[in-house]
Amino acid sequence: MTDCLFCKIVNGEIPCVKVYEDEKTLAFEDINPISEGHTLIIPKRHAENLWEIPAEDLAAVHMASQKVARAIKKALNPTGIAALQLNGKGANQVVLHYHLHLVPRASGAPELPITSWELKSGDIEAIKQTGQKIASAIE
Numbered sequence: 001m002t003d004c005l006f007c008k009i010v011n012g013e014i015p016c017v018k019v020y021e022d023e024k025t026l027a028f029e030d031i032n033p034i035s036e037g038h039t040l041i042i043p044k045r046h047a048e049n050l051w052e053i054p055a056e057d058l059a060a061v062h063m064a065s066q067k068v069a070r071a072i073k074k075a076l077n078p079t080g081i082a083a084l085q086l087n088g089k090g091a092n093q094v095v096l097h098y099h100l101h102l103v104p105r106a107s108g109a110p111e112l113p114i115t116s117w118e119l120k121s122g123d124i125e126a127i128k129q130t131g132q133k134i135a136s137a138i139e
């Protein structure tokens with residue numbers, strides 16, 4: 001897509017701090033990092049989100065994420081890495097080109113807000129009903 005920021009990065013029209021590339025994917029540093037080493041992995045072929053991305057590109061992104069996560073572990077020795085992927089405006093997806101965030105957490109650094117929510121037991125009957133609704137919609 002011509003007006004897509006990440007397509008422009010793929011095409012070299014906008015520079016990035018590249019950490020990995022293969023035939024189908026590109027990984028680069030987020031310029032608004034939540035933590036040191038915050039890296040994005042994207043398919044080179046445009047797809048907006050998890051609903052649209054072809055299975056082979058989805059697999060390629062997640063296989064690349066393992067390589068990159070191993071490199072982050074080796075290079076930065078984080079205490080953990082959050083893999084985060086947002087779909088749609090309601091989930092605060094800002095760039096509408098599928099991307100997987102790898103967000104490392106360093107020892108002593110603040111909690112990652114995306115990984116710390118309060119655990120509260122849900123209503124099991126409501127959970128069952130919702131689960132059934134989703135299960136029956138699987139194609």
Ligand SMILES: [Zn+2]
Binds near residue numbers: 004045
């Ligand atoms: Zn794009």
